[in-house]
Amino acid sequence: MKVKNRNTKREKRVIKKRLKIAVFIVLFIGIISAVFQYFKFVSATVYEESVSHLTEVFHQSDNMLRELINKNLTYLHMWGENLQNTSSEDEICDYIEKAQEDAGFLEFYFLSTGGNYKMVTGETGYLGLQEDIEEDIRQGNDVITNAAVPGKSQLLVFATPKAHGNYQGFEYDAIAIAYENSDIVDVLDISAFNGNAQSYIVHPDGRVVVDHSSESWGNVYNFFGILREHSDMSEKEINELLEKFKAGCTDAMMVNLDGRNYYLVYEKSDIQDWIFLGLVQADIVNASMNSLQRSTILLVSTVVFCIAAFLISLIIQKGRINLRKKDTEILYRDELFQKLSMNVDDVFLMLDAKTYQVDYVSPNAEKLFGITVEQICKDIYVLKRLRLEKSEDSEKNYLEEIQIHEQKEWEFECVHQKTGEKRWFHNIAMGSEINGEKKYILVMSDRTSDWKMNQALSEAVRAAETANRAKSTFLSNMSHDIRTPMNAIIGFTTLAVSNIDDKKRVRDYLGKILSSSNHLLSLINDILDMSRIESGKIHLEETEVSLSDVLHDLKTIISGQIHAKQLELYMDAMDVTNEDVYCDKTRLNQVLLNLLSNAVKFTPAGGTVSVRLKQYPGTVKGRELYEIRVKDNGIGMSSEFVQKIFSPFERERTSTVSRTQGTGLGMAITKNIVDMMGGTIEVRTEQGKGTEFIVRLPFRIQSEHKHIEKIAELEGLKALVVDDDFNTCDSVTKMLVRVGMRSEWTLSGKEAILRARQSMELGDAFHAYIIDWRLPDMNGIEVTRQIRSLGDDTPIIILTAYDWSDIEEEARAAGVTAFCAKPMFMSDIRDTLMTAIGQKQVEQEDTIFPEASSDFRGRCILLVEDNELNSEIAVEILNEYGFLVDTAENGAEAVEKVKNSTPGNYDLVLMDVQMPVMNGYEATKQIRALDDPTLAEITILAMTANAFDEDKKKAMECGMDGFLSKPIVIEELLRTLQKNLNQVPGVSEKSRK
Numbered sequence: 001m002k003v004k005n006r007n008t009k010r011e012k013r014v015i016k017k018r019l020k021i022a023v024f025i026v027l028f029i030g031i032i033s034a035v036f037q038y039f040k041f042v043s044a045t046v047y048e049e050s051v052s053h054l055t056e057v058f059h060q061s062d063n064m065l066r067e068l069i070n071k072n073l074t075y076l077h078m079w080g081e082n083l084q085n086t087s088s089e090d091e092i093c094d095y096i097e098k099a100q101e102d103a104g105f106l107e108f109y110f111l112s113t114g115g116n117y118k119m120v121t122g123e124t125g126y127l128g129l130q131e132d133i134e135e136d137i138r139q140g141n142d143v144i145t146n147a148a149v150p151g152k153s154q155l156l157v158f159a160t161p162k163a164h165g166n167y168q169g170f171e172y173d174a175i176a177i178a179y180e181n182s183d184i185v186d187v188l189d190i191s192a193f194n195g196n197a198q199s200y201i202v203h204p205d206g207r208v209v210v211d212h213s214s215e216s217w218g219n220v221y222n223f224f225g226i227l228r229e230h231s232d233m234s235e236k237e238i239n240e241l242l243e244k245f246k247a248g249c250t251d252a253m254m255v256n257l258d259g260r261n262y263y264l265v266y267e268k269s270d271i272q273d274w275i276f277l278g279l280v281q282a283d284i285v286n287a288s289m290n291s292l293q294r295s296t297i298l299l300v301s302t303v304v305f306c307i308a309a310f311l312i313s314l315i316i317q318k319g320r321i322n323l324r325k326k327d328t329e330i331l332y333r334d335e336l337f338q339k340l341s342m343n344v345d346d347v348f349l350m351l352d353a354k355t356y357q358v359d360y361v362s363p364n365a366e367k368l369f370g371i372t373v374e375q376i377c378k379d380i381y382v383l384k385r386l387r388l389e390k391s392e393d394s395e396k397n398y399l400e401e402i403q404i405h406e407q408k409e410w411e412f413e414c415v416h417q418k419t420g421e422k423r424w425f426h427n428i429a430m431g432s433e434i435n436g437e438k439k440y441i442l443v444m445s446d447r448t449s450d451w452k453m454n455q456a457l458s459e460a461v462r463a464a465e466t467a468n469r470a471k472s473t474f475l476s477n478m479s480h481d482i483r484t485p486m487n488a489i490i491g492f493t494t495l496a497v498s499n500i501d502d503k504k505r506v507r508d509y510l511g512k513i514l515s516s517s518n519h520l521l522s523l524i525n526d527i528l529d530m531s532r533i534e535s536g537k538i539h540l541e542e543t544e545v546s547l548s549d550v551l552h553d554l555k556t557i558i559s560g561q562i563h564a565k566q567l568e569l570y571m572d573a574m575d576v577t578n579e580d581v582y583c584d585k586t587r588l589n590q591v592l593l594n595l596l597s598n599a600v601k602f603t604p605a606g607g608t609v610s611v612r613l614k615q616y617p618g619t620v621k622g623r624e625l626y627e628i629r630v631k632d633n634g635i636g637m638s639s640e641f642v643q644k645i646f647s648p649f650e651r652e653r654t655s656t657v658s659r660t661q662g663t664g665l666g667m668a669i670t671k672n673i674v675d676m677m678g679g680t681i682e683v684r685t686e687q688g689k690g691t692e693f694i695v696r697l698p699f700r701i702q703s704e705h706k707h708i709e710k711i712a713e714l715e716g717l718k719a720l721v722v723d724d725d726f727n728t729c730d731s732v733t734k735m736l737v738r739v740g741m742r743s744e745w746t747l748s749g750k751e752a753i754l755r756a757r758q759s760m761e762l763g764d765a766f767h768a769y770i771i772d773w774r775l776p777d778m779n780g781i782e783v784t785r786q787i788r789s790l791g792d793d794t795p796i797i798i799l800t801a802y803d804w805s806d807i808e809e810e811a812r813a814a815g816v817t818a819f820c821a822k823p824m825f826m827s828d829i830r831d832t833l834m835t836a837i838g839q840k841q842v843e844q845e846d847t848i849f850p851e852a853s854s855d856f857r858g859r860c861i862l863l864v865e866d867n868e869l870n871s872e873i874a875v876e877i878l879n880e881y882g883f884l885v886d887t888a889e890n891g892a893e894a895v896e897k898v899k900n901s902t903p904g905n906y907d908l909v910l911m912d913v914q915m916p917v918m919n920g921y922e923a924t925k926q927i928r929a930l931d932d933p934t935l936a937e938i939t940i941l942a943m944t945a946n947a948f949d950e951d952k953k954k955a956m957e958c959g960m961d962g963f964l965s966k967p968i969v970i971e972e973l974l975r976t977l978q979k980n981l982n983q984v985p986g987v988s989e990k991s992r993k
Helices: 003-085 089-103 134-138 181-188 222-230 234-246 282-342 365-369 373-378 448-498 501-535 547-564 584-601 664-674 726-739 749-761 780-788 810-816 826-836 868-880 891-900 920-928 949-955 971-978
Strands: 108-109 116-118 125-126 143-148 153-168 170-180 196-204 208-212 251-257 260-268 275-281 346-352 358-361 407-413 422-434 438-448 543-546 568-574 580-583 606-618 625-631 680-686 692-699 719-721 742-746 768-772 796-800 818-821 860-863 884-888 910-911 939-946 963-965
Touching: 003 089, 003 170, 003 196, 003 251, 003 260, 003 275, 089 108, 089 153, 089 346, 089 719, 108 153, 116 170, 125 768, 134 153, 143 170, 143 208, 153 181, 153 860, 170 181, 170 501, 181 208, 181 860, 196 939, 208 373, 234 664, 234 884, 260 282, 282 625, 346 365, 346 868, 422 448, 448 501, 448 692, 501 768, 543 547, 543 584, 547 568, 547 584, 547 606, 568 726, 580 584, 584 625, 584 664, 584 692, 664 680, 719 726, 726 826, 742 749, 749 768, 768 780, 768 826, 780 796, 780 810, 796 826, 818 826, 860 868, 860 891, 868 884, 891 920, 910 920, 920 939, 920 949, 939 949
Parallel strands: 568 606, 719 742, 719 768, 768 796, 796 818, 860 884, 860 910, 910 939, 939 963
Antiparallel strands: 108 116, 108 170, 116 125, 143 153, 153 170, 196 208, 196 275, 251 260, 260 275, 346 358, 346 438, 407 422, 422 438, 543 580, 580 692, 606 625, 625 692, 680 692
């Protein structure tokens, strides 16, 4: 029973609820119906008011037009009578001009019934009138009609009859004045609805007399043409309106023109058969009622809204609360997801399983792919087109195989569309069902950073493996290369001991031991240099350098190897106008010696090695660019090896060079030095044809030490250059011009003799000859001999790249005045010419090494050396040259010996650096701090295996006077001792022990 009561109550509540809803619906429909009827009433009222307003406006316009017509016809009658009484044409012209100023018409015509006219200016023509005026003129009626004149807009013409007049021979039947359509419109001044009303004056058949319209319908000639072309009226409706016009009706209607509603008001005018009609847009007319309509709509809407809101609020109040709660939860969830997706490297997509239409894309897609969310939503396949490489796997559709509640993973490689960066993604696709429809959920995770990290680790592993292989290769090479000279040293030392009584063999063995020792020292120097370059401990020291001296010294150093391998050496300089520069001479020599030594090493006997120096303009003020090309026609290199020629420890592995010893560091050192100098190095090579290294270095020039180049004694005189190389001829010729001479050149010795003879016969003899020693047709000595046979005693200079000591006697006998070594620089040619003409004495060559007669007997040296073997070697060498030697085993002992000595006991101290108890630096400082100034100022020379630049600098800073490196080079040791002891070579024999 209780259950039944509950059901009954529940049914009653449902019935009440439904009744409330029904009442609300009926009330709402009633309100809407009342609002509709009210709107209908307002619209009818607006229509009537608008028509009434327009009608009143057009009444006024009609009256104004009538006044205008009456005024103009009155003027015409008056002007006609006045013209009858005026016979002079000048008076007629003056009269009409005055009338035109008063009335403001456009033109005045003397008019025939056929439409022909003549103006007061004498201009004639035909006036295209819309009406046939002949009958009206004959009956004496005034005429108002439209007319057209070529080149002018449509005119409104007022004409009055004139009985058979004559003007300038033109017989006319009427006089007329004309206004442009715009002038009539200005007079009417229709300003209804803020000037937005359009008006026309038409004939009953629709022909337009006056057009007051601003619409874009062009020139309107017939109003019914507008209706047919721009309105939705049928032909029947247009014909009915035409009949109303003919009947002279006055009415109003609504028409649609070009999709807009217009009020059309028309009224019969009292002027002829004209009809005055007006058009105005309904929106403009109704604007005056908009305020009322808005107020009404607002009021009714407010009432309806209040009632509806009250009733609806009773029904959905609880639902609204629940909905707001759900919306808030969705908002929070969406905001959380948006924030998470923008701060992770995962792109989330949801696709329809059938159409692959994108339902959702996380907003961070543009950041990770470089394409917008809109592009992905428009075409999901745009992601496929991001792939770097096309393959069968790239065209595979991974999604179609996925079932609901399944997932699949794969990798995706692409390019970011904005940055061009290569990126890697890991994709996870899952099948799902939402509202009964199958969906794909795709998660694309950016793994670029992980991939790059793995790549970096892989590259690090490969680099480590490569470094290990390089180290192993280097150790293997060094084991071979160091053991080879060591084997020679040990072997030949053993042989020397075994053959101690055979002086000839012992001398030969000792020479080979010395050669192997020097080679071993060069290997060690290369390794140390490369280590210091890589650690950044090498610094360039710019000093004043003569490039002429550098190349001549280079030729002197390498000439022994060139001669030993029976090679040809060519050295020349081209366009070198600044031979004095600032650079690190030691490092420049190291670069050139490395390149030239390699050229000699890898060129077979009979080959050619050349060095060419050329100057180019620099890009920085005060600096010039110098290009040095070292070229050979030796074995060349493979293209594969050229790619790594400047890498440390690299040597080409071929049968041709397998027996060539070296560290593989020479070119790496060369490249690093060139880079430090701000230059470039380039290699061109081909196997079997040779190699060319091109070094370009920017050097600061010594502009402040520029020599005066011109030689006053030779200025304007003529010289002849003879060389089989065009570049040499060109370069030497330019230098002679700078000296002040006129210069000619030839490539042939025979031609040189012929030119010498001709110049003497013509009285313009040469005053200097510069002839290459080796010419293709005859050598320079023979050319000299034949020139001398002509009776020419002009200075002749032999130019050669070789040592001329073997040919000097023969050359002097043939008449050679002087020799000049290639490459020839400006200073060389100037000095040689000055010597040749007797303006400069021939300088004696400096003695490079101490003569055998140098005598150091009586000189006492304190040798500070902790190594017993090194001390013994040094003592023996010094004793050989007459020195008395005292020794000390460390720095502390050396300080004590100097401190306890008397001035003059020791002439010089040879100080090792690395020693126990006290090193050489500290010992030197303490000696310099002694109380006795004579003892404190004793000459101290470092003699150490620490041979780097910073070691030399440190030695000088602590007070040493010089620096000698180990192993001891006897010539350098003696030269340094002689310099510091002010020893002049003596004449007595050196004592031997």
